[in-house]
Amino acid sequence: MRSSSDVAAGLGAASPSAAARRRAGRAGRAIRAWLKPKIILGGGIVLTLVFVGVLAPWIAPFDPNAQNLAMALKPPEWLFGVHVLGTDPLGRDILSRLFYGARVSLVIAVMVVLISGVVGIGLGAVSGYFAGATDFAIQKFVEVVWAFPPLLLAIAIMAFLGQGLDNLILALVMQRWISYCRVARGQALSLRHREFVEAARALGASHARIILRHILPNLFQSAVVIGTFAMASAIISEAALSFLGLGVPPEIPTWGSMLADGRTYISTSWWLALFPGLCIFFTVLGINLLGDGLRDILDPRLKRSGSGIG
Amino acid sequence: MIAYLFRRVAGTVPVILLISLLVFLLIHAAPGDPAALLLSDEASPQDIADARHRWGLDQPIYVQYLRFLLNVLRGNFGTSFRYSDPVIRLIGERVPATIELALVSLAIAIALGIPLGVWAGAKPNSWADNLGSFFGFFGISMPSFWFAIMLILVVSGYFHWLPSSGRSTYGISHGTASDFYIFQSLAEGDFRAAWDGIRHIIMPAIALGTNMMGIIMRVTRSSVLEVMHEDYVRTARAKGVGERTLLWRHVLRNALVPIITVVGLELGTLLSGSIIVETVFAWPGSGSLLISAIESRDYPLITGTVLTYTIAFVVINFTIDILYAMIDPRIRFEK
Numbered sequence: 001m002r003s004s005s006d007v008a009a010g011l012g013a014a015s016p017s018a019a020a021r022r023r024a025g026r027a028g029r030a031i032r033a034w035l036k037p038k039i040i041l042g043g044g045i046v047l048t049l050v051f052v053g054v055l056a057p058w059i060a061p062f063d064p065n066a067q068n069l070a071m072a073l074k075p076p077e078w079l080f081g082v083h084v085l086g087t088d089p090l091g092r093d094i095l096s097r098l099f100y101g102a103r104v105s106l107v108i109a110v111m112v113v114l115i116s117g118v119v120g121i122g123l124g125a126v127s128g129y130f131a132g133a134t135d136f137a138i139q140k141f142v143e144v145v146w147a148f149p150p151l152l153l154a155i156a157i158m159a160f161l162g163q164g165l166d167n168l169i170l171a172l173v174m175q176r177w178i179s180y181c182r183v184a185r186g187q188a189l190s191l192r193h194r195e196f197v198e199a200a201r202a203l204g205a206s207h208a209r210i211i212l213r214h215i216l217p218n219l220f221q222s223a224v225v226i227g228t229f230a231m232a233s234a235i236i237s238e239a240a241l242s243f244l245g246l247g248v249p250p251e252i253p254t255w256g257s258m259l260a261d262g263r264t265y266i267s268t269s270w271w272l273a274l275f276p277g278l279c280i281f282f283t284v285l286g287i288n289l290l291g292d293g294l295r296d297i298l299d300p301r302l303k304r305s306g307s308g309i310g
Numbered sequence: 311m312i313a314y315l316f317r318r319v320a321g322t323v324p325v326i327l328l329i330s331l332l333v334f335l336l337i338h339a340a341p342g343d344p345a346a347l348l349l350s351d352e353a354s355p356q357d358i359a360d361a362r363h364r365w366g367l368d369q370p371i372y373v374q375y376l377r378f379l380l381n382v383l384r385g386n387f388g389t390s391f392r393y394s395d396p397v398i399r400l401i402g403e404r405v406p407a408t409i410e411l412a413l414v415s416l417a418i419a420i421a422l423g424i425p426l427g428v429w430a431g432a433k434p435n436s437w438a439d440n441l442g443s444f445f446g447f448f449g450i451s452m453p454s455f456w457f458a459i460m461l462i463l464v465v466s467g468y469f470h471w472l473p474s475s476g477r478s479t480y481g482i483s484h485g486t487a488s489d490f491y492i493f494q495s496l497a498e499g500d501f502r503a504a505w506d507g508i509r510h511i512i513m514p515a516i517a518l519g520t521n522m523m524g525i526i527m528r529v530t531r532s533s534v535l536e537v538m539h540e541d542y543v544r545t546a547r548a549k550g551v552g553e554r555t556l557l558w559r560h561v562l563r564n565a566l567v568p569i570i571t572v573v574g575l576e577l578g579t580l581l582s583g584s585i586i587v588e589t590v591f592a593w594p595g596s597g598s599l600l601i602s603a604i605e606s607r608d609y610p611l612i613t614g615t616v617l618t619y620t621i622a623f624v625v626i627n628f629t630i631d632i633l634y635a636m637i638d639p640r641i642r643f644e645k
Contacts, residue, residue: 144328149623151582156333156616159604160340236453240586243455244601263459263590270463277456285451292447 038293045286053103062093064100064253073269086271088261094271097253098279104254105235105283108165112172112234113227120177121219124184125211129192135185142178150175151237158246165248172237176230183222188215221298228291232284239280255280314635322628327379329620334378337613338371387614392606397614401596405618406490407477408584408595414511415519415580416573423449423523424562424569427530431565432557434535442527449524454583458517458590465513473510475592482506514591518583522576529572533565540564574630578623 052059061084068091076086076094085094127138145153154171161167191197191214200210241247242256243263250257255276262273345361353361362368366377381388387397422445430442466474473479478491482503492511495504537543538561546560585597592598596615603611 140324140328143325144332147325147329147624147627148620149578149582151579151585152616152619155582155585155600155604156336156612159612160336162341232451239453240455244586244589244604246604259456259459266459266463267467270467273456273459273463277453277460280453280456281451284453285447288447288451 033297036293036296038289038296042286042288042290042293045282046290049102049106049283049286052099053106056099056103060093060096060099062096064092064097065251066093067091073265073272075269076271085275086269088258088272089265089269092253094258094275097258098255098275100253101255101258101276101279102283104248104252105238105280108169108172108238108248109231109234111169112176112238113231115169116173116176116230117180117223117227119173120180121184121216121223123177124181124186125188125215125219127181128185128188129207129211129215131189131192138181139185142181145175146178148175151240154237154241155244155246158241163246163249165252168238168241168247171241172234176234179226179230180223183226184219187219187222191215191218225291225295225299228287228294232287232291235280235287236284311635315632318628318631322624326621326624329624330379330382330617331375333613333617333620334375337609340609382617387617388610390603390608390611392603392608392611397610400599400611401614401618404594404596404599407593408588408597410490410492411511411514411518411588411593411595412577412580412584414515415584416522416577418515418519419522419526420573422519423526424530426523427527427569428534428557428562428565430527431531431534432538432561439531442531446524446527446531449520449522449527452520452524454517454521455586455590457520458514458587461513461517462590472513474513477507477510477594478503479506479510514587514593517590518580518587521583522573522580525572525576525579526569530565530569533568534561537561537565570630570634574627577626581619581623 061082068087071083071087071091072089074083074087074091077083083093083095085098087093088097123138127135148156153174157171157174158167161170188211197210197214200214205213238247239254239256239259242254243260245257245260247254247256258276259273259280262269262276265272345358345365345367366374369377385398387401389395390397390400393400426442426445430439430446433439462474465471492504492507495501495507534557542564543556543560546556551560584595585600587593588595588597589601596618600612600615600619602608603615
């Protein structure tokens with residue numbers, strides 16, 4: 001696949017428009033490098049999620065919180081029915097709730113990833129750049145937070161601080177900034193004595209400027225890869241917390257809380273548990289596939305870390 | 311080795327102290343007055359003031375922390391509001407069920423994950439690799455709580471093959487809730503009870519182990535892939551070692567180090583996964599204890615469970631590190 005374009009480029013070298021052809025060949029290769037099944041499939045799923053989440057108010061057939069007890073626990077009526085995927089015990093439309101749930105998952109995951117990224121990369125870069133006592137203090141903190149089993153700290157935070165969007169985001173960020181921090185610290189440690197950093201320092205650049213302009217740009221690709229996996233784990237954890245009743249307040253529809261309802265009615269109404277779970281599974285699968293594909297291209301060094309979760 | 315051990319213990323103690331500090335701060339970050347929260351709604355202001363004094367909540371915060379720490383060190387996590395029993399005893403009764411579940415899940419994850427990974431890594435891009443990688447992605451993307459519900463729906467609800475909740479059938483089991491049922495029944499030769507225990511543990515263990523299986527498969531695959539290119543593999547092949555022996559004796563043994571590392575790291579995920587899976591299957595372990603404690607706002611029990619889980623995790627990681635240093639002398643001499 002790649003060899004044919006190489007041959008084309010090689011033949012082109014002899015003809016007058018060699019440069020143009022070579023450029024086209026190179027662009028083609030660059031595009032093809034990105035067109036891996038993992039990226040197409042994963043990216044497709046993620047795009048669908050974004051699409052559904054953003055457009056939820058316009059494409060949802062019903063108000064996600066509109067109750068209609070006369071229509072409670074209707075099984076799926078499939079494509080041509082009123083309630084395509086059925087209704088829940090309060091007569092709310094499952095499909096509409098799934099659409100809005102996508103929105104909630106997406107907003108929470110994106111916020112968690114962004115905040116974790118800023119905190120983690122910031123602390124990691126500072127830690128690695130200054131080394132010494134600063135590094136020791138930050139790394140001790142990392143060690144303590146890392147000592148908690150992953151979901152447990154989030155559960156504890158939600159248990160003590162109570163339900164709510166801000167607490168939920170705090171609980172999810174609490175452990176997700178660490179993977180950014182580790183990578184950023186490692187990079188900063190190895191970069192701090194490189195010539196271009198020394199040169200910037202010799203020219204009188206401030207620490208803040210060196211970190212922002214010379215260290216951070218080198219971390220971008222790793223951060224994209226870590227962020228993708230962090231997003232998958234944030235979505236699973238958010239669903240797990242909502243499932244346990246420790247997520248956002250009950251009036252906001254989320255996949256996790258829908259699943260918790262589904263569990264109660266498992267023996268009579270299978271559709272309540274099936275659809276939200278499928279949504280979580282495919283979303284996380286899509287993000288993991290995308291992350292895997294991105295990692296192969298952007299940052300093959302991360303490959304050995306194995307899992308995407310955590 | 312002794313010096314290394316000392317260094318590691320010296321490094322772990324401050325971490326445990328800081329963990330207790332973090333948990334302590336969390337308790338105090340809870341909205342509202344802890345005394346008012348802990349007493350019933352009918353408590354008068356006088357009762358609350360008495361309780362504040364009794365629990366030392368009127369003392370400065372560092373005094374409170376030192377008291378908390380001393381109690382934790384003595385294994386005294388206080389008394390559960392709901393059960394009026396010492397927290398440490400309640401947790402102790404539930405721990406064997408959690409350990410049993412975790413061990414069986416881990417066994418399933420290893421028994422499936424490693425062969426799938428070796429199989430996939432030995433022949434990259436073959437159909438075996440694609441199938442194995444599919445299982446890997448399936449495992450890491452599957453939310454355990456949903457998988458658990460689907461298992462109950464299909465295996466218990468539709469086919470009636472396995473019981474959907476609990477650890478044993480009333481009347482078949484003897485012994486108390488705080489036993490390792492399966493192991494104990496086997497040891498006593500009561501195969502009917504052991505079989506009953508096994509039937510109960512299959513679904514929770516699969517639900518809990520799937521994620522770990524996916525992770526182990528993926529790490530095994532990449533680790534095998536890497537080892538396959540080593541010189542000694544080529545040498546072994548050149549001297550005529552059979553493909554199967556090569557794979558399982560030469561390749562896997564060298565690929566094991568990263569696999570063990572990841573298994574150790576992911577034990578925390580397994581532990582926290584057990585909290586959810588236990589809740590779904592009404593498994594009487596410490597995880598479902600934590601969730602019911604949260605539901606009834608039983609703060610001493612929540613604190614005790616969280617600390618127990620975390621300290622157990624720290625001890626597990628510590629043990630793994632020591633094992634490593636015993637296996638691989640190079641680790642002992644790093645910085």
